[in-house]
Amino acid sequence: MxxxxxxxxxxxxxxxxxxxxxxxxxxxxxxxxxxxxxxxxxxxxxxxxxxxxxxxxxxxxxxxxxxxxxxxxxxxxxxxxxxxxxxxxxxxxxxxxxxxxxxxxxxxxxxxGLVRKLDDEYFRKVEAIEFAVKYDDGRDPRGILKADVILVGVSRTSKTPLSMYLAHKRLKVANVPLVPEVQPPDELFEVSSKKVIGLKINPDQLNSIRKERLKALGLTAQANYANYKRILEELEYSERVMKKIGCPVIDVSSKAVEETANIILDMFRKGGER
CATH class of the missing domain: 3.40.50 (Rossmann fold)
Structure with missing residues (x-):
């Protein structure tokens, strides 16, 4: 030597x-x-x-x-x-x-090359998780144009936990809350409707979920957030927006996050856009 x-x-x-x-x-x-x-x-x-x-x-x-x-x-x-x-x-x-x-x-x-394949999958997962955090709860509508999946629905329809679950499957997910007083971002109507997933829920179950949420925050269950009439208004509004987008809609009532996520993954495997 x-x-x-x-x-x-x-x-x-x-x-x-x-x-x-x-x-x-x-x-x-x-x-x-x-x-x-x-x-x-x-x-x-x-x-x-x-x-x-x-x-x-x-x-x-x-x-x-x-x-x-x-x-x-x-x-x-x-x-x-x-x-x-x-x-x-x-x-x-x-x-x-x-x-x-x-x-x-x-x-x-x-x-x-299997090590590199594993590394690539790991970094794609990390990137997807960071994406879900950055574009959670409609905080930056620009994420809609970059996302693989966009979840829309009223508050407490599991948009955030679904985003994180799907991120672990290496999908970049943005989620947007639908509120009657807030105009949906224009980007929602610019992307393919196949990328958008609407989430709906039974009003009675949503009422129960929101009341529990208010209790956890130390607030009165009589707040407008859990008011039944208000909930019906929000659900009717979100249904109109979803129809305008033309996106598929999943009823998340009584469904675990994993169950809803698997339905979404199945949609994509059967020809949804990536």
Missing amino acids: SSQNEKPIIYVISDSIGETAEYVVRAAASQFNGGTAEIRRISYIDDHESIDEVVQSAKEVNGLIAFTIVVAELKEYLLKIAEKKQVKTVDIMGPMIDALQGIYKMPPKMKP
Whole structure:
């Protein structure tokens, strides 16, 4: 290998992007003189010729090859050629996969890029949750134009918990309360009606829910918020708005949030817009 005064040259190769291998190599190299190794990453290795080139280059500079190749045939070829050329290799993932196979009691998928797929799904979920918080309760109508789903309905029809549940399914959700005294945002009528989901509820149940809400806040149950006549006015108004939009409507009466969310997800799987 290189002398102490020279930078070691490490080839990081992968049949995917190779970020995992590079991160591990840099972390290990940081234990030696601040990690001054020269790392040359080669991604998406998928043929023998590419492996031949890397092994030959590593041999010429007395370098090391660190790899995350999960395709068995390519991995075997790399190990054979590297041994023949006397180039040292380090299998970053192999020992861990072997150990986990014993725990899971099943063979690994051996498909490149699964870590990145998991990362992408995680970040999409985080982005969707942040979106739901930002565009909750109609606080910024611009979110309507960016959303995958827009929930509309009167207060206490589970718009916010539904938004968060759907966000965990990686859908960007905006929700808009419908109040007779407030004109609905123009954006509601600019997006496809397939993206908008109306939520309706039985007036008796809504009356009960609102009374409980007022009690929780330490307010009298006689407040206008829980007034039955007022509730009927709000529901009639919201029905008119939903008809004008032309959106599908779900009756959330006696439905758990998960049940309503699954109905919405099913709508999208059957051809709703994303």
